Every structure is written in structure tokens, then in C-alpha cells.
Amino acid sequence: MPYKDEQLHEEKVFKDPVHRYVHVQDRVIWDLIATPEFQRLRRIKQLGTSYLTFHGAEHSRFNHSLGVYEIIRRIIGNFENRDDWNDDERLLCLCAALLHDLGHGPFSHSFEKAFKLDHEHFTQQIILGDTHIHKILERVETGFSRKVADVIDKTYEDKLVVSLISSQIDADRMDYLQRDAYFTGVSYGHFDMERILRVMRPIEDQVVIKSSGMHAVEDYIMSRYQMYWQVYFHPVTRSAEVILSKILHRAKYLFENNYTFKLKPFHFTSFFKEDVGLTDYLKLDESIVFYYFQLWQEEDDAILRDLCERFMNRRLFKYIEFNPNLQMKEWKELSQLFEEAGINPDYYLEVDSSSDLPYDFYRPGEEDERLPINLLLPDGRLKELSRNSDIVEAISGKKRTDHKLYFPGDLLAGLHNNDPVKQRIMELLNLEQSKGEGKNAD
Amino acid sequence: MLTNHAKLMHFFSAANDITGRKKMQKMIYILQKCHVPFEEKYQFHFYGPYSDELSLRVEELCDLGFISEEKEMKSNYVQYHYQITGDGKAFLDQFQIEMPDMTEKIELLKAKSSRFLELVSTMLYFEGQPADEIVKKIHTVKPKQNYTDSEIDEAFEYITQIRLVQ
Numbered sequence: 001m002p003y004k005d006e007q008l009h010e011e012k013v014f015k016d017p018v019h020r021y022v023h024v025q026d027r028v029i030w031d032l033i034a035t036p037e038f039q040r041l042r043r044i045k046q047l048g049t050s051y052l053t054f055h056g057a058e059h060s061r062f063n064h065s066l067g068v069y070e071i072i073r074r075i076i077g078n079f080e081n082r083d084d085w086n087d088d089e090r091l092l093c094l095c096a097a098l099l100h101d102l103g104h105g106p107f108s109h110s111f112e113k114a115f116k117l118d119h120e121h122f123t124q125q126i127i128l129g130d131t132h133i134h135k136i137l138e139r140v141e142t143g144f145s146r147k148v149a150d151v152i153d154k155t156y157e158d159k160l161v162v163s164l165i166s167s168q169i170d171a172d173r174m175d176y177l178q179r180d181a182y183f184t185g186v187s188y189g190h191f192d193m194e195r196i197l198r199v200m201r202p203i204e205d206q207v208v209i210k211s212s213g214m215h216a217v218e219d220y221i222m223s224r225y226q227m228y229w230q231v232y233f234h235p236v237t238r239s240a241e242v243i244l245s246k247i248l249h250r251a252k253y254l255f256e257n258n259y260t261f262k263l264k265p266f267h268f269t270s271f272f273k274e275d276v277g278l279t280d281y282l283k284l285d286e287s288i289v290f291y292y293f294q295l296w297q298e299e300d301d302a303i304l305r306d307l308c309e310r311f312m313n314r315r316l317f318k319y320i321e322f323n324p325n326l327q328m329k330e331w332k333e334l335s336q337l338f339e340e341a342g343i344n345p346d347y348y349l350e351v352d353s354s355s356d357l358p359y360d361f362y363r364p365g366e367e368d369e370r371l372p373i374n375l376l377l378p379d380g381r382l383k384e385l386s387r388n389s390d391i392v393e394a395i396s397g398k399k400r401t402d403h404k405l406y407f408p409g410d411l412l413a414g415l416h417n418n419d420p421v422k423q424r425i426m427e428l429l430n431l432e433q434s435k436g437e438g439k440n441a442d
Numbered sequence: 443m444l445t446n447h448a449k450l451m452h453f454f455s456a457a458n459d460i461t462g463r464k465k466m467q468k469m470i471y472i473l474q475k476c477h478v479p480f481e482e483k484y485q486f487h488f489y490g491p492y493s494d495e496l497s498l499r500v501e502e503l504c505d506l507g508f509i510s511e512e513k514e515m516k517s518n519y520v521q522y523h524y525q526i527t528g529d530g531k532a533f534l535d536q537f538q539i540e541m542p543d544m545t546e547k548i549e550l551l552k553a554k555s556s557r558f559l560e561l562v563s564t565m566l567y568f569e570g571q572p573a574d575e576i577v578k579k580i581h582t583v584k585p586k587q588n589y590t591d592s593e594i595d596e597a598f599e600y601i602t603q604i605r606l607v608q
């Protein structure tokens with residue numbers, strides 16, 4: 001039997017808190033899961049620094065990747081024998097679903113910004129490079145790894161296959177919303193996925209939703225909206241991310257200025273040089289990052305030591321609301337006052353912005369459209385979701401942005417109360433004099 | 443603070459005015475590929491490389507009053523025009539960052555249609571693959587655009603040319 005058709009003697013199952021069970025019958029999938037590159041995802045947290053806000057959020061990219069695979073497996077099961085669905089694409093879809101996040105590194109968001117990396121680039125490299133994953137995919141058929149890479153890159157010719165993995169209602173989002181809600185413990189993020197899967201239909205090059213399932217989709221869109229603002233953009237999580245990002249910048253700065261670390265940061269060297277190869281990239285997971293942060297708490301450099309101590313012990317920055325337009329001058333003055341107070345503003349004063357667009361519909365001629373969610377009406381016509389749903393229409397195309405100013409409340413509190421520099425800082429931040437506290441990072 | 447916003451403001455300042463969201467998206471992507479240090483992340487989309495981050499950041503700049511966005515009703519769609527405002531200029535004066543001079547590149551980009559820039563940016567997205575593979579990819583991912591051989595040849599030449607100018 002060709003490798004691509006090989007089935008396990010007995011179906012394997014992974015117990016899963018979100019989908020109850022993840023079922024694996026294909027030998028290829030089983031082999032992919034067993035590779036070092038896929039197992040590495042166990043050591044990358046799905047939600048980065050969110051565990052410092054929601055203590056349950058310790059789940060990994062490994063959990064999520066299996067979850068996306070399971071959702072696709074169920075969708076494909078429902079699509080079997082339907083017109084417009086090509087069952088030859090089954091294994092391709094399953095592999096792409098399983099491997100779509102393969103290139104994520106530790107605390108992806110901060111690392112990507114600090115070292116100018118792109119996890120999608122590494123996903124492609126792992127799939128197409130000299131890796132265990134690549135060898136397995138090429139055993140399926142020559143050129144199969146390229147197909148998987150193209151689906152994940154959204155450049156595969158069959159757009160139906162692409163839209164299952166990446167669209168406004170895809171398996172990726174359906175898994176992470178539910179999984180992140182489960183592990184953070186919040187009550188948002190839940191929706192009736194079984195219902196959505198039952199009403200999904202393949203039509204030409206897209207997946208549409210039977211109009212009878214519209215309310216389940218409304219629930220999904222609202223869940224996404226709430227999760228972004230209640231979980232993903234939580235100001236405390238962002239405070240931890242600001243500190244993390246400052247650690248990386250400080251360590252890089254020290255490296256570039258020939259600082260002697262107590263332990264040579266071997267694992268970071270190519271990152272500092274912004275010349276990261278696949279081998280180095282795969283070696284750096286969160287366990288290694290935490291190891292270095294632990295060590296850097298003992299470093300001679302006061303800034304690196306302090307930032308690591310903050311991150312490891314959750315001594316986060318405070319924050320206030322900030323309007324960059326109205327408060328630009330204040331920010332400049334604050335920056336100077338921080339310098340005068342001996343607090344380096346490059347590492348201890350930061351404005352962080354978060355934006356989200358919960359759902360958008362197709363507007364011909366415009367560029368920033370996303371694939372719309374189309375409803376399949378009983379007469380066979382398609383209608384874009386927001387034209388039928390008042391709830392979705394209310395949030396369609398509406399972007400929301402939030403700016404916050406982060407600073408170390410404890411360092412400000414430590415300044416002498418009679419110091420005019422402190423008094424002016426407190427005035428600008430609109431803070432209580434003695435405590436130096438904005439909103440608590442609790 | 444707001445470094446990436448400031449970088450975009452340099453672009454709007456140098457460009458004076460930009461017509462079309464699609465064109466703006468492609469211009470920034472092509473400039474990125476010419477090593478102008480914009481940090482917006484791009485993914486492949488309907489019209490080629492597209493950045494959600496850029497779209498959100500431009501909207502933020504509008505909300506902040508640093509650039510103005512004007513809508514023009516076309517026969518079956520809306521076209522957007524962007525221009526730097528007085529507040530935007532003041533922001534740039536206060537926020538000094540080093541950016542390479544991109545004036546000439548921007549002039550070259552503005553002179554081209556969004557359809558052509560869509561082709562150029564898509565070719566740049568597949569950069570690194572052999573030229574014949576890139577051409578094959580163009581026809582796979584953009585079957586409806588029907589790009590001709592001469593357009594594709596022109597785009598290859600254009601990429602070389604824009605990388606040469608300062």
C-alpha cells in the first residue's frame with residue numbers, strides 16, 4: 001500500500017479538553033506528530049505572556065495544532081461525497097492543518113519584533129528544508145511538501161482548501177477561540193462549533209454556511225470580538241510583553257556593545273546578529289529562554305538584571321490610558337524627566353497600541369477586504385453574512401484601537417517626594433504622589 | 443514610542459498624496475523589499491501581499507489626525523485618498539527617526555497603476571524561486587488578472603530599476 005494511504009492498525013486518540021478526542025488513523029499524520037520539529041511545539045506556549053494574567057493559560061502550540069487538525073478532519077468527514085469537494089485533497093488538508101503553526105518560536109510576537117523574524121517564513125523552511133517533517137511529506141509523493149507549504153502560505157491553487165485553514169471562519173480560529181477560552185477560564189469564546197461544522201458547505205472555491213446556521217456564526221463572531229479585547233489585548237499581558245521586548249532589546253544592545261555575559265548567550269547569538277538559520281531557530285524554545293532569563297537576573301548590567309527579575313517574578317509595569325495625538329508633548333517631556341530621574345526611558349517608558357477588526361466584508365475595488373462569510377440561502381443564492389445579520393453588521397468593518405502608556409510604578413514611588421522631577425512626572429501621569437501607581441498589573 | 447507609525451508618516455510626507463488603499467499596500471511592500479525598514483507584516487491575499495498591520499496602523503494615523511482620508515465614490519467602489527495633515531507634520535517634527543530617502547522610489551511607484559504594482563509585489567513575494575517558477579506562480583494565483591508576458595517582463599525590469607535608484 002502506498003505510504004499516503006497507509007492506515008494505523010488501530011486508530012489512535014489524544015484526549016483533548018476542547019474536542020474530547022483527537023482521532024488519528026493516517027500513518028502520515030502519526031509520523032508527523034512524532035517528529036522533533038512538531039514535538040518542539042510542546043515547549044511554545046500558545047498565548048505567550050498571557051499566563052501572567054490568566055494563570056491557566058499554559059497550553060501550547062502543540063495542543064492547538066492537534067485541535068486544528070481535528071476540526072479539519074471533522075469538516076472533511078462532512079464534505080465527503082459532496083459536489084465541489086475533491087477527496088484527493090484530504091491528506092493535504094490534514095497535513096496543512098497540523099503543521100500550520102510549525103514555525104512559531106518562543107513568545108513569537110516579541111521575538112519577531114525584536115529580531116526581525118517571521119514565523120511564517122520558518123514554517124515554510126521547516127516544511128521545505130532538510131527536516132524530519134520534510135522527509136515524511138516527500139514520502140507521500142514528490143513535491144507534496146511544496147503543496148503543504150503553499151496551502152499554509154495561501155498560494156495554493158485550490159482556494160477551497162486554503163479557506164479551510166485560513167479565512168474569517170476557519171479551523172484555526174475555531175480552535176484557538178475555544179481552547180484559549182478553556183485555558184484562560186473566561187466565559188467568552190464559546191460557540192456552537194458542532195452546529196457550524198454541520199452547516200458548512202463546499203461551493204466552488206469557497207466554504208459557505210447554510211443560512212439556517214447564521215445564529216451560530218453570529219455567536220462565533222461575537223466570541224472572537226470579546227476574546228480579543230478581554231484576553232488577547234489584556235493590558236496586563238501587554239505589560240509583560242513590553243518588559244519581555246525590552247529584555248530582548250537590552251540583551252541585543254549589550255551583545256552589540258561587547259558586554260561580557262556571565263554565560264555566553266550561545267542560543268541567542270544568531271538572533272542578536274539577525275542572521276538566524278533553521279538549526280538555531282529550532283533550538284530556541286521557551287525552556288531555553290527561561291533559562292537565560294533566570295541567569296540574567298544575576299548579571300552585572302542593572303537594566304537587564306532588573307527587567308529579567310520583573311519578568312520572572314511578575315513585577316510588571318503600571319499603565320495609564322494614553323492618546324498619542326493629544327499627549328505627544330507630554331510624552332517627550334516625560335521621556336526627559338525619566339532621564340533626569342535616572343530611569344532610562346528607552347527601557348522603562350513605552351506606549352503600546354492594540355487594534356482589531358472583528359469582521360469585514362468584501363468591498364469591490366478595495367484592498368483591505370478579507371474573505372467574506374457567505375450564507376447559502378434556500379434558493380441556492382449566496383448572501384454575505386453582514387447583509388443578513390444585524391449583530392454582525394453592527395461590528396463589520398469597525399476597527400478599534402487602544403493605546404496605553406507603560407512605566408515602572410515602583411521606581412517612580414522610590415523617588416524622593418520632594419523631588420520636583422518626581423512631582424512633575426506624577427502630574428503628567430496623573431498619579432497619586434507617594435505610590436507612583438497607575439492601574440495595577442494585577 | 444510609535445516608531446512604526448513615525449516610519450509610515452515619513453512615507454506619507456515624502457509621497458505628499460496617495461490614491462487607493464491597494465496601491466498604498468503594494469507601495470509599502472515594494473519599499474520593504476527595497477530594504478526600506480518598514481516593519482508591517484505581510485501575508486498573501488486576494489491582490490497579492492497584504493498587511494493587516496498596515497491597514498490598522500493607517501486607520502490609527504487617521505484617528506490620530508496625522509493623515510486625512512478622503513473617500514471618492516467611483517461607479518462600483520470607493521476610492522481612498524491619503525494626505526499628511528498639519529498635526530501629522532508636527533508629529534514628525536517632534537518624532538525624529540532615521541529613514542532613508544525614498545523620494546525617488548516613491549515617484550517611480552506613484553507613476554504605476556495599482557494593477558502593475560500588484561504584479562510587481564506578487565513577483566517579489568515569490569522572489570528566490572527561479573524566474574520561470576515565478577511566472578508560473580503568477581498565473582496560478584492570479585488567473586483572473588490575465589497578466590501578459592510583456593507586463594511580466596516589464597515588471598522584472600522594473601524591480602531591477604527601482605532597486606537601483608536611491
